[in-house]
Amino acid sequence: MRTKLIAGNWKMHGSKPFIESLMKGMTEQLDASLESDVLVCPPTIYIPFVESLIGDHKIALGGQNLSEQAQGAYTGEVSGDMLKDNGCQYVIVGHSERRSLYGEMDVLVAHKVGKAIESELTPILCVGETLEQREKGTTMQVVQQQLDAVIDALGIDALQQVVVAYEPVWAIGTGVTASPEQAQEVHSAIRAHLRDKNAQIAEEIKILYGGSMKAANAEELLAQPDIDGGLIGGASLKADEFIAICKIAG
Ligand SMILES: O=C[C@H](O)COP(=O)(O)O
Numbered sequence: 001m002r003t004k005l006i007a008g009n010w011k012m013h014g015s016k017p018f019i020e021s022l023m024k025g026m027t028e029q030l031d032a033s034l035e036s037d038v039l040v041c042p043p044t045i046y047i048p049f050v051e052s053l054i055g056d057h058k059i060a061l062g063g064q065n066l067s068e069q070a071q072g073a074y075t076g077e078v079s080g081d082m083l084k085d086n087g088c089q090y091v092i093v094g095h096s097e098r099r100s101l102y103g104e105m106d107v108l109v110a111h112k113v114g115k116a117i118e119s120e121l122t123p124i125l126c127v128g129e130t131l132e133q134r135e136k137g138t139t140m141q142v143v144q145q146q147l148d149a150v151i152d153a154l155g156i157d158a159l160q161q162v163v164v165a166y167e168p169v170w171a172i173g174t175g176v177t178a179s180p181e182q183a184q185e186v187h188s189a190i191r192a193h194l195r196d197k198n199a200q201i202a203e204e205i206k207i208l209y210g211g212s213m214k215a216a217n218a219e220e221l222l223a224q225p226d227i228d229g230g231l232i233g234g235a236s237l238k239a240d241e242f243i244a245i246c247k248i249a250g
Pocket residue numbers: 009095167171172173174175210211212213231232233234235
């Protein structure tokens with residue numbers, strides 16, 4: 001039985017007063033009996049601040065990116081160990097914004113997944129196709145290639161420590177959500193692809209959906225058998241909305 005994970009990716013949003021109010025709303029409404037896991041991924045600089053606001057609440061902390069290097073003269077970079085040292089348990093790797101805006105290729109993403117695991121962080125490996133790729137009918141090819149880059153570099157066993165997030169690029173921040181059927185189709189194909197390599201890992205791995213998920217569509221998406229949670233952008237910046245999704249997840 002896979003526990004659901006609801007992860008908020010705040011991207012480059014927030015300020016101390018905004019975060020204080022967001023976290024107040026979240027911690028006040030968060031029910032301790034919630035069975036799903038809740039995670040927030042603030043901008044790196046606010047991680048210690050958010051950690052102080054989480055206190056004893058059952059909310060995990062994650063980074064949005066990490067360096068592929070362990071340490072050294074890499075100006076502006078933040079390592080997995082540094083994230084770990086500041087209370088993170090997770091880190092998002094290979095988000096489509098990192099891939100398209102910062103030129104992160106599959107090989108680099110695979111390297112970062114490896115570094116996250118070495119730092120005892122759970123990488124949330126993002127995969128997904130553009131609208132053009134979907135229209136050409138290459139969705140699964142693209143997604144498999146993104147997954148296989150990690151499997152080829154680190155071996156299939158590494159995926160025991162990975163969460164996958166399927167994020168169709170055309171659904172990110174657009175208000176256009178993949179239909180539950182479209183999302184389930186890809187999630188199930190991802191699991192089938194992994195099953196060919198290791199049935200147990202395929203069964204146990206969490207596959208999150210990301211792309212305009214909100215309280216109004218979360219129920220249908222999270223009811224799909226292969227959707228194990230959400231990686232939520234815009235809706236994670238509103239306490240009521242985010243907590244409503246967490247409650248739907250159970
Ligand atoms: O990491 C989150 C995804 O990019 C989804 O963002 P969104 O919920 O704003 O569409």
